[in-house]
Each structure stands twice: as structure tokens, then as C-alpha cells.
Amino acid sequence: MEIVPGIFGKTLTGQLNNGFFNGVVDQSSSITLDGGTITNQNDWTMKDGSSINPFGAGGTMHNPGDLTILDPGGATHVIGVEFNNTGDVFVFGGHLVFTGDVLQLNQLDGTLSGGGWSAIAGSRITFPRSLVQLRGPGQIEGGQAQFPDMPTLESIDNAGAARLFDTTLNGNLGLSGGSTLESAGHVTVNSTYSSTGGSTTTIEPGATVESAGTMDIGELDSAADDINPIVVLGFRGTPTPSIITPLLDFFGGIRVAETGTGIVTMQGDLLMEPTARMHVTLHGTGHGTNTVDQLRITGSATLAGMLVIDASTADIAIGETRTVLTTTDGIAGSFDQVQAIGLNAGETIEATVVGKTVNIAMVMSCPADLTGDGTLNFFDVSAFLSAFAAGCPQSHWTSDPYPGFLLR
Secondary structure (H helix, E strand, O other), X not given: OEEOOOOOOOEEOOEEEEOOOOOEEEEOOOEEEXXXXXXXXXXXXXOOOOOEEEOOOOEEEEEOOEEEEEOOOOOEEEEOOEEXXXXXXXXXXXXXXXXXXXXXXXXXXXXXXXXXXXXXXXXXXXXXXXXXXXXXXXXXXXXXXXXXXXXXXXXXXXXXXXXXXXXXXXXXXXXXXXXXXXXXXXXXEOOOEEEOOOOEEEEOOOOEEEEOOOEEEOOOOOHHHHOOEOOOOHHHOOOOXXXXXXXXXXXXXXXXXXXXXOEEEEEEEEEEOXXXXXXXXXXXXXXXXXXXXXXXXXXXXXXXOEEEEEEEEOOOOOOOXXXXXXXXXXXXXXXXXXXXXXOOOOEEEEEEEEOOEEEEEEEEOOOOOXXXXXXXXXXXXXXXXXXXXXXXXXXXXXXXXXXXOOOO
């Protein structure tokens, strides 16, 4: 259906239902609702500054489908009737202004609790009041320039999700209830930043999360936080993401890059609590060629908790040493445990604080106990001979690249 000047009868008093299979409405002329109802269950596109205006009894637009503003010229589109968004709103150029009630946005407390809302660079969505809380299943994608009502946001809860471009938030920001914040730009919180209840913060390559106050990540009484990360970015590659805060007080899990070559930078001090986990990947393309992800801190680190190393794609050379964490101001404490995943029997990885760095070294826990049963006997000799005959790395205990009977 096309709604163009001179074609559509301007005022709707009944119902217009875009409910056909693959139904598409292309609107380039304004509509007036006088007691009418629009329901978009598929695709509705607004262009050329077109609007949906109330008159008399007004009306409602229900959007369980996709509403798209497509206006490269930057025109303003107004939806002045009651708007019920249980689907998705996309703005690709132009300015979408809501002057009527948005049913998912509580006018009293500023809670946005439903629908998907997305605006690209150069576009804007203006709500009828400032945002204070984002509550799932509500989702937002955009930044302060795209959502002028964003700076008052204080919390994201109940599995709410926000992917933010450059944004400065005026006060505290708290995540809870399995919610997600994904930084795709420079996200600045002018006070404290907290994340509890299994919530996740993701920092994309080249992006930053900055907090003027302390970052408190995780909580002691939430088991879910032990496995939920603050940083997940290995599958996205480079450039380097960063964290800026006076103090990162960490109870949960931090995943550093997950590529084996990734680097995450941090400005401020790190305090790892006993429940904290730091996850890195050790990756190799040949014997002894392994590289590992790094956390580089401009500040100090107080360590505790667990270092988890995924070595499933590594090619271990005994005695090989790599650096996983660096600081400028020194390290207190050490990791309570080191867990290595993907090693052969008898192989292990140790973590050692050396000055202002943490190094990991590949060692043999007990080279002769190839069966891993804690007892040395003929079965271990048999296992070695079988591994040696097959050229298996399990029989290679020296640091040279060739299996052989030169044992040390």
C-alpha cells in the first residue's frame, strides 16, 4: 500500500490493519486519526516528513511489526497519537518525534519497558519524556545524539539491553537482572557504575566504558556473576577496547579478548575479589608459537580468584613463558587458582607474579604419569611407547621441536 499526497483520504476514523502476509505500507503523506486505529503487523515505512497526527477523538497506532523512518534528507516525522510498540522502530535518517503517549514509556517514572528502538548516526528519536530506567524486554541501540533523552538513564534491569554509541550519563548507572550493556563508542558514566545479577558489559573493539566513580562488577551472593563477563570481544577482533575508572572492584568474570592475540587496556586500579575470574586464550600455530591475550593496566592490580586459560588451540612447548597481565604501579597478591582447559595429560600451566607483570609458564605436572591415575607403573611406560610411536605430543617432554628419546 502507498500513502501519497492526493491519494489517501487524510482522516481515518475506523481501522487500518497492515496484517497481510508480507504486507508493506509506504507512507509519504501525513495521516490524521479521529478515533481511528492503525495496526502494523509487518513493514511500515515513513518518508518525506510524513506524520501521523491526532484530531478530535485521536487514535492509536499499534506496532507489533517493523516501523522504519527512511529520510536521508533529515526531515522530522511526528507520531502524535498513542503509540504501542511491541515490535521494532528503526530510524535511518530523519528525526522521529513522539508527542503522544508511548505505552511502553511510563510518564511518571521514565521507565521504558518494551519494544526495540534503534537509530543510526545522523538520526534521532525523541520521546515525550526523559529516560530513567530501561527494563526488559525493552532494547535500545544508539547514543546520546540519537536519543536526546538518554543522559538521565540510571538503570537497566530485567534483561534489558542497550547498545550505546558515544554517550554521557549524568549520574550512576546500574545493571541488574541479567541485563546487557554493549559499548560501541565512548560510554561515560559521571558517577559509579555497577553490574549485578548476572548482567554483562561488552566493550567492542576500539570502544570504551568510562566511570568517574568506582566500577562494582558482580556480587558475592550471585552465583551467576561468577561466569558472566564484563568484557567479551574476541570474536570481533581489533582495535583495542578500554576501561577507564579509578577502581574496578571485581567479583565476576572478565574475558580478555578471547583470540589469543587480543589486548584490553585499563586506566585505574584493579581489585579482584576471591570470586573473580579472568579468562584468556592461549593460541598457537606451531610448536612453541603460542600467543596469549593481555590485560594492560595503567595503575595497580590486587589479585585473587582464578585465572582461566583456554589452551584448546595451543601447541604447548614445555618451559614456554607468556605475559597475561601488565601494570605500571605494581601487583599485590596472586591468583588463588589457575585452571587450564585443553591440555594433554601431565601438562599444566603456572602463573607467577614477576615484578609488575603476571607470566604464565607451561610445565609438566608429572611427566611420567601419562595415565593420570596418580601412580607410576608399567601402564605409564606402555602409554609413552604408544604415544612415541604415533608421534604424539604427549611423548614430547623437551623444549626442542622434535620428538625423540633425548629426555630431560
